[in-house]
Amino acid sequence: MLRIANLDVVALSTPGADAISAALAFCGLTGSTSDGVAFSVMVLGAVTCCYTFGVFRLAHRRGVTARDLRRIAAFLGGSAIVLAAMGPPLVAYGEQLFSMHMIQHMMLIIAAAPLIAWSRPKVMFLRALPKETRANIGRSARRLRLDRFMRPLRDPILVWIAFCAGFVFWHTPGPYALAMRYESLGLLEHITFLLTSLAFWMVIFRSSMRGGPGYGAKLLFVLTAAALTDLPGALMVFAPRPLYPEHAAGVAGWGLTLMQDQEIAGLVMWIPGGLAYLLVAAWLFVAWLREAENRAVLPGARSIANVTLLLLVAPALTGCNRSRAEPIANFNGDPERGATLIQKYGCGGCHDIPNINDAEGNVGPPLSRIGNRIYIAGMLRNTPDNMLLWIREPQRIVPGNAMPQMNIPEQDARDIVAYLYTLN
C-alpha cells in the first residue's frame, strides 16, 4: 500500500499538475458525479431530439428509404451507446475499475463514434431547421467562407494527429489521474475521445468522389492509427507494476488486484480495439479491389450504357466468340455517314483505317478489326458506348494522351462508332 501511495505522489508531483488542481479548485469545477452525468444526458437528449425532428421532416417531404432507416438506426444505436458509456451504472464502475473505464473508452471510440459518423448527422440536423433558416445558414456559411475553417476537420493528417494524440495523452498516467480526480476533466477526456473519433470515422466514411482520400490512403490511415492506439494497451498488459494507482480502493471491492485489473484493461484496449480496426481495414481493402475492378468501365459511361449493357449481357452469355454485329444493332448509328465523317474529321491523319481514302496515319494504332478488339486505349472494355465516350472525350479518360479532343457532336460520334464496328 505504501508503494502505491508513493507512486501516486510521483504521478502527480509533476510540475503543472499542482497548478492545474489549484486552478480547478479555484473555478469551483470539482462538482459531484451526478452533475456531469446530468450534463451529458441533457446534451445527448437535445442532440437526439434534433436528429429525430430532422428525420420527421425528411419523411414528410419525400418519404423515407431503407437507407435512411439504416442511418437512423445507426444514429440511435450510437447515441444509446454514448448514453450507456457516460450514464449512471458504467460511470460508477469506471471509477472503481480501470478495466471498466477502458470499456467505456472503447464504447465511445470504436462503437458509438463510427455509428454516428456513418449516420450523416449533419444532414439530419440541417433538415431539422425550417427551409428559410437552412437557406440563410447556407448563405452566411458561404459569405463567411466557413468551409475554409471546416477543412482542417476533414484533413486526414490533422485528424489522424488529433485522434492519436488525444488517445495517447489521456491514457498516460498523469493526465489519467487528473481526469479521475476532477470530474470536469473526466468529462473533457470523454468528450475529446468522442469528438476526435467522430472526425476519424468521418474521414473513413467520406467517399473519394466527395473529396475524401482514396482507399489506399484510408487503409494507411486506419492501420497506422490502429498500431499506435494499440500500443498503450500492450504496455498495460506487459507492465510489471501498477501504472494507475487511483483505482486501488475500487478494485478491492471487486476482489481484484490492481495488476489484474490493469492487465484486463490492456487486453480490452488491445484485442477488441485491434479487431475493430482490422475489420474496417478488411472492408476498405475489399472496397478498394472492387473499385479497381470497376475502373475498367468509367462511371459516366456506365450510366449511359446501362440499357445497352442489359441487352449486351444476354448474347454475351451464350458465347464469347461472336461478331459485334448484334450489339451494334441497338446502338443507333449510321455506318455510311460514319465513313464520310471519318474523312471529314481527318481521323486517317493518325490512324490506318480500312476502306477510307488516305487513312494511312502511323501515329495512333491501326483500326483494322477494331470491332473485335478487347480493349480501347488499353484500359476501357471495348463496348460501343465506351468507344463513343473515347472518341468524344479522349483527354478526359487519359489526360495527356496523343488522341486530340475534337469536340465531335454525339450523333456524329455514334455514326463513326457504327462504321468502326463494321471492321471485324
Next chain:
Amino acid sequence: MSTVVAVSRRSLPVGSVGAHAIGWWGMVCAVLTEAALFGYLLFSYFYFAIQPRQMAFPPQLPPLWLAAPNTVILLASSVAVWQGERGARRDSRARQVIGLGVGFALGVVFVGIQLLEWHSQPFGLSSNAYGSLFFTVTGFHMAHVILGLLILLSLTIWSALGYFDRYYSAPISIGVIYWHFVDAVWLAVFFSFYITPYLGLRHGP
C-alpha cells in the same frame, strides 16, 4: 489532309514527371519502413519506462531548455521547405531556393544544438539502459537528419542552378517528403523522451 502529331509541352523530360512519380512511391515506401524502425525503437523505450522503479531512470525530469527550442527550429525548417516546394510549383525560383536553403540552415542549427544536448547529458551510451536507449534513438534520428540535410543541400544547389520548374519539380516534392518525415519522427522522439516523463510515465526515485 493534314497530319496531327502530338508533342509534349517541352522537350521530353528526363526522370520522374508528375507528383506521383516512381521516385515518390519509392520515398513513401522508404518512409514507411523507417517509420516502422522508429516504432520499434520507441516501443522499447516505453517498455523500459513501465519497468519497476529505480531502474536507471535519471532522477531529475529531462531538461527542456535545449530540446524544446530545438523542436521549434526543426518545425520551422519543415515550414521553410514546404514554402520552397510551393515556390517550385509557382515557378518562383527565388522562393524555391530561399525556402530550401533556409530549411537546410535550420537543419544544421538543429544538429548543432542536438550535439550540445548530447554533450550536456550526465549519462553516456554505455552507462545504463536509459543512456543506451536515449543515444540509440536520438542517434538513429540524427543519422536521418544528416541524410535529409544532404538531400536538402543537393536540392538547394539544383534549384539555384534552375533545374526545376512548374512541370519538373518531382525531386523537390520527394525530398521534402523525407524532410517532413524526419521532422515527424523527431516530434515522436521528443514526445516520448521529453514529454511523457512529465505526464507521469517514468520510474520513481
